[in-house]
Amino acid sequence: MTDSARQGPPERTMRETGQRRLRAMTYTAVFMVLVGAVLFALIPLAEADNRAYAAAPACPAGARADDCRARVTATVLGKKDEPSGKHTDYYLRLVDRAMRTDQVRLPDGRHLWEAVGVGDQVTVVYWQGEARQLRLGSLAQDTWRSPASDGRLPGAFAFSLLPFGLGLLSFCWWQRYRAGAKAYSAASAAGLVAGLMVGCVGFTLCLVGNGSAGQDVWQIARICVLSVVPAVVLSAVLSWWVTRRMRRMARKVVPVEPAGRRCLLAIVHGGVPYSVPGYCYLVVGDGPPAVTPDPTGGFARIALPPTLTVREVRPLTADDPAGWHGNYKDFGVVIACVDTNGDVPVRVAASRKTAPLVLGALLEAAAAEVG
Numbered sequence: 001m002t003d004s005a006r007q008g009p010p011e012r013t014m015r016e017t018g019q020r021r022l023r024a025m026t027y028t029a030v031f032m033v034l035v036g037a038v039l040f041a042l043i044p045l046a047e048a049d050n051r052a053y054a055a056a057p058a059c060p061a062g063a064r065a066d067d068c069r070a071r072v073t074a075t076v077l078g079k080k081d082e083p084s085g086k087h088t089d090y091y092l093r094l095v096d097r098a099m100r101t102d103q104v105r106l107p108d109g110r111h112l113w114e115a116v117g118v119g120d121q122v123t124v125v126y127w128q129g130e131a132r133q134l135r136l137g138s139l140a141q142d143t144w145r146s147p148a149s150d151g152r153l154p155g156a157f158a159f160s161l162l163p164f165g166l167g168l169l170s171f172c173w174w175q176r177y178r179a180g181a182k183a184y185s186a187a188s189a190a191g192l193v194a195g196l197m198v199g200c201v202g203f204t205l206c207l208v209g210n211g212s213a214g215q216d217v218w219q220i221a222r223i224c225v226l227s228v229v230p231a232v233v234l235s236a237v238l239s240w241w242v243t244r245r246m247r248r249m250a251r252k253v254v255p256v257e258p259a260g261r262r263c264l265l266a267i268v269h270g271g272v273p274y275s276v277p278g279y280c281y282l283v284v285g286d287g288p289p290a291v292t293p294d295p296t297g298g299f300a301r302i303a304l305p306p307t308l309t310v311r312e313v314r315p316l317t318a319d320d321p322a323g324w325h326g327n328y329k330d331f332g333v334v335i336a337c338v339d340t341n342g343d344v345p346v347r348v349a350a351s352r353k354t355a356p357l358v359l360g361a362l363l364e365a366a367a368a369e370v371g
Helices: 011-046 048-055 152-179 186-207 211-215 217-226 228-251 322-326 355-370
Strands: 070-084 087-096 101-106 121-127 130-136 139-142 262-265 267-270 281-284 290-292 308-315 333-339 344-350
Touching (some): 011 152, 101 130, 152 186, 152 217, 186 217, 186 228, 217 228, 262 355, 333 355
Antiparallel strands (some): 070 121, 267 344, 308 333, 333 344
8 A cells, every 4th residue: 555545634634624514514504594584484474373363253142153253062972082102182072052063182181171071061162163262161271283273383493493503503603713623612512502402492392382382382482582591501501511521531541551462443543644544443462553444453554653652632622523523432532642753743533441542552652662
């Protein structure tokens, strides 16, 4: 294998790759915000049916028409609850004085469902042939309606895409102008996590919530706005704890000299001939550390030079390869080195369990060269 084939990507190429990745994230965030804004603008159109129902006058006594709200007295013939996945659907079977039967679904098994019994008389509010509300004495409850019947369906995606897109934009801004090559900080991830939290709240209330909170999309909007401050505080605390834990984990890595030959999962990355794509294993305890594509370490080994000097052990940073962030379990610890033959920065990624052996092998090889 020639030196040009072995040559890994230089630092400039790695920075350009990180910048392209950050631009792609920014474009994605802008797209999410725009789509969320469009869906938010569609909510008033989808809520036209609810506004017309609220503005409709009451029908004359004993009359039923589509342009007014009719109050019909009905008798409960039966109650039924049907398990449906992780929730239960609740139904009342009714018959009115004209012997017309109807099955009405309630949003939950509380309130009116618990109070009503077979044979009780209830008042049903009809509009455009659909039962919209049930009354039993002082109790009143809106009937269940599909999220596709009003603004909850576009609202669910608007309330999830808009805050998450804004959180992703804040993350991209922080990485572009504040983070640089430092480790991911609590501040950089706080906005992203907060946006995810608020989006989950809005999406869940729109599509899963029952009762008035699940029916009134504008009430859900108010809840989402009120949840922003606690979400930011909670996400900041959570991000700070995760970042602190990552740094503490890296500081606890101590060198352990290999007792025998081991083939470890590790990646050497830098503008050096021994940084080769596909060479993701490191053989230690059998002479100088050597990279290889073979999990057994039996062939195609390339020995690391004695000029490789360890500088520090750290967690992942913003400019580390995306593949390492995607596989934090195996490549969450980075051993930052310098090849003194040209002062080329070199990074060795390993897991928390194998990093002590990798560090010990690198230090042992450097000590042997000095000796």
